[in-house]
Amino acid sequence: MTITAPAGPIGTEDPVHQPPPVPRPEGITRTRRRRRLGPGRKIRGAGLLGPLILLAAWTIGSATGALDPRVLSAPWTVFTTAGTLWDNGRLQENLLTSTERFAYGLVLGVVAGTVLALIAGLSRWGEALLDGPVQIKRSIPALALLPLLILWLGIDEEMKVITIALGVFVPVYIHLHNGLRGIDSRYAELAETVGLGHAGFVRKVVLPGALPGFLLGLRFAVTAAWLSLVVVEQINATSGIGYMMELARTYGQTDVIIVGLVLYGLLGLLSDGLVRLIQRRALSWRRTLGS
């Protein structure tokens, strides 16, 4: 604050006998830009920059021979392997099987989570009976139940779908239940004064009010479903992307493993994008808040 830079070019005036810096120099001092403390302006295409650099490093590493193809296959090898797998039909077949498992598990889990959350969220008795067990289940990772599930259900599709569903229903339950419980009691009062019945209250107030929570739960559920899928497909599976990768491991085919990894990544990205699209459509009333 005590240091003020001279306004004019240095040397034109005797600095000692300079008149006190009245309005103008002061104004200049004040309009001087302050150093920005935030992270600064957005970089265009920022999301792609990191992956592209990684891909470039991978390409250079493979081309110069710095990366042993037995450790990590070259990007072009992965690309051509994917082409070959597609041509002989193995890729589509395994992809279909995996997607089917994912879809069945997701639907089953979402339905179960929704039904349980509705029962627990709409009645005090339901909550008393259901919430405790679900919370206990929540603290046990779905994958820790795998040994038991294999003993009960065998190693067939049933076990795989149920394992996925068990991983899916918890986030759906938690977020939907939270959404249902979080509905403003003032809206209940309003519903009473406009003469809505119980069914009308649930339909017009409770369900739309809990929808944001449900959709958030769905996003977590989709991630959970892919995670469980990866694990169950590596246990005694005879088809699916995970099986394809397991088989490739025994033959040391790094390229096939990477094709599987890329597929899992793409599928996860795609399904999350889909849920986000639904979210944006269904919650358009909330977007007007300025988001």
Place this chain on the structure above:
Amino acid sequence: MAPHTGLVNTGLIDTEPAVRVRDLDRRFGERSVLSGLNLTIGRGEFVALLGQSGSGKSTLLRALAGLDHDVTGEGGIEVPGKLSVVFQDARLLPWLRVLDNVVLGLRDARAHGTRALAEVGLAGREKAWPNELSGGEQQRVALARSLVREPELLLADEPFGALDALTRAKMHVLLRNLCEAHHPAVLLVTHDVDEAITLADRILVLHKGHVAVEQTVDADITPARRAEIRARLLTALDGDTA
């Protein structure tokens, strides 16, 4: 017309009143909020209810609205079946468009709803989301939601408390016009003495759970008379603290 107190028929009250409350008691635990309250509101009469915070204004309004579930107390309440409530917050459901908010709980009322929206000056905004409206506009939608039910009794709990002065003055004019057009009996809870004088036919001051002062307001009030009434009400309100 000299100011008078007590539960006297003011002449505005019809033989068959819209609201009749007798010896109303309300308690929250040990604390008595309303005790031996009597109140009559005539058909089409506009009554304002003043009182300090904690005097029981809102408790009375909630009792009339049938919203006091967890409250204990006795007393007789007679209210018309067609009553509607305007809250301090507009209380619109953010996930329903404006028109759907107006006709919430009604069947085949969209034409009525559109008309009610036009009446409060919001024609053409039927498809807007509540969040897109200003505070004053939201409160007007809430008024339309009440109007479309053609209430015989309108209960309003500080409906303009959250609005700025200019918007509030506009809302006063709107509410007066709507009441003249539809003639509901109105009970307006407010803490604003001037608002009460501007809007009401009769003003009650609630103190320690019963009506302490009653004041009628002439239709063509002179500034001098207005000042007189204002002073009297303010003294009555101030007496609460003494």
